[in-house]
Amino acid sequence: MKRDFGTLPDGRKVHLLTLRSDEGLEAEVLTYGGILRALRLDAGGKPVPLVLGLDDLPAYLADSVNLGRLVGRCGGRIAHGRYEHDGRTHRLSINDGRHHLHGGSGGFGQRLWRVDEQDVDRVRLTCTLEDGEDGYPGRLEASVEFRLQGTTLHLAYTARCDAATPFDPTYHPYFNLAGDPTVPAAEQLLQVLADCYLPLDAELIPLGEIARVDDTPFDFRRPTTPARNTDRTHPQILMGKGYDHCLVLAGDADCIAKLYSPHSGVAMRLSSDAPAVVFYEGQILDAHHPRLGRGVCLEPQGFPDAPNHPGFPDAILQPGEQYVRRIAYRFASIAPGSGWEQAMAALI
Template sequence: MTRTRSFGQLEDGTVVQALRLGEGDGLSAEILDLGGILARLEFDGAQGRTGVVLGLDDAQAYFDDPAYLGILVGRFGNRISGAAFELDGQRHEVTANEGRHHLHGGALGFGRRMWTVEEHAADRLVLRYRSPDGEEGYPGNLEVRATYRLRGARLRLDFEAICDAPTLFNPTHHPYFNLAGDCSVPAAAQWLQVPASRYLPVDGRLIPFGTLADVAGTPFDFREARTLDVAADPSDPQLRMAGGYDHCLVLDGGAGPVARLYSPHSGIALRIDSDAPALQLYGGHALDHQHPGLGRGICLEPQGFPDAPNKPAFPDAILRPGTVFRRRIEYGFATPGPRRKWEEVAAALDACGPDPSIFD
């Protein structure tokens, strides 16, 4: 089976490759050397082979994409208010690419950069990127490795980074999930469970106020599984202001997944495991005008707190020389079948929980 294929080229002539993981049955993936983009992820559902993430057809479409479909996000995932921060007494101005604010690493963040392929096998892909001092305004040279590993029904992504000067680093991953594999089936009809008792309220530009709010009695309470369309309350001021879900859920911590997602249509279920402290939930509503006809997907992005450098009460996102940054995001799939009770879905996902030994 071909492991690498051309995915087209960019306007400047750069050739982009799609790199395959998996053998064609069970779970399989295609990842681009442009942005480390997860362009295809397929699993077996009730209707057969099912694409579970939204994707585009060619390299230039991904480069031009305003929705960040499938990318590796960095240096800083989510928003930095005023596109500026202070680090060790020095002010740094980063690219303002969302109004006067900074989003997902800037105008040419990690998702629009070409990554070097260090290793590519049937079950493993290692990508490397060197972000130079001053790129998008960030201080210090940063060396990043992103390792994708696929075993059985699990796809794991590991970030590793070092720097030569203090800098910010808060990477995440940005696939859009619709486990139905059918754009006519609303992504909001998926069942979602997240162990998060608090969330971060935001202002009209989606910048956190810097406080944590209790999810109880709000549309942000997914401690018990429910669908997004049922959970959403059109009268909720946070949802009205954001146009839907685009909020950071603060994870309770402890053992177990940081999210479970299930499509009653395809019968496919997903669990996400990570060591990140928070999970950004985005309902994909901007896709209606960014990519008409593509449908919606749900983003579940394990990460640090947004706008952390400007919010003293938040955990910082500072990486310093001599320290190795590591973050793990793992996707595990199961097929409990269509229209199952949540207890059956949870049991199927528990059975496909992470096994660190298979990734040694």
């Protein structure tokens, strides 16, 4: 289903696309920014909202915390909006203090995407970023397919560029599986099979070190709540005013992350072919959208600021290559309070 959602300042129409699966999963996606405005799971005849969303287009145009947006060309920060490749210095737009964040002011999350294909349970959006936009080299053709299958939301990025360019997209929904903003998102149980993380400097730029999570607040290898796991005196937690860190997945990790709300009984399994996930606990929402409560972001991607760190996995898309990244969010519902093991069994 497709309906009008408002008009951009330049007169272009924004549409809301509603997708439904045959097992009670429903998604609302905006053509502006590919925003996941709503995601609901039928839990025993009651729809449970799973992500945070805003009421109307003016609210999204004013939003500065990337609620539900597609992120690209690159997720995370690129230090000082600058990197070198093949002996040439490239300068990107600055939109986060002294740095470049989430593709800049003209990135995926601020674009009006074209509807290329649509069905009851899927939609394919496309957009073109021209050479030099936000400082990136090359004309980039990108598409994103959203597809509901049973109780899973699948997202697939594909892209090609005619010049070597940094490319590492991700997705930015804020999850509170409790379905109730009065229930703290930090009380959700989280498991991430990551044995390392990337320490940050005071401006949230990776230092270049890949550190072990052992005996740190970044060890989520066993399910625990962020509220219980954190150490607010840890230097890295102090700098980020909470979690805003890249967790590096273990080589034998079977998925990116698992999340469970004892309050609602809803569980999520997040899978992707990305090597890492940025875990952000949504602390900026307190000031920008206090009525929403908090949600946690789990952003599958490569290493932030990779073009400036030779020791990080390469994040340059070469001309002629086709980029593919897949993300899948699988949900299940059990009786509230049943426990982690029962929730994980329901996700199989």
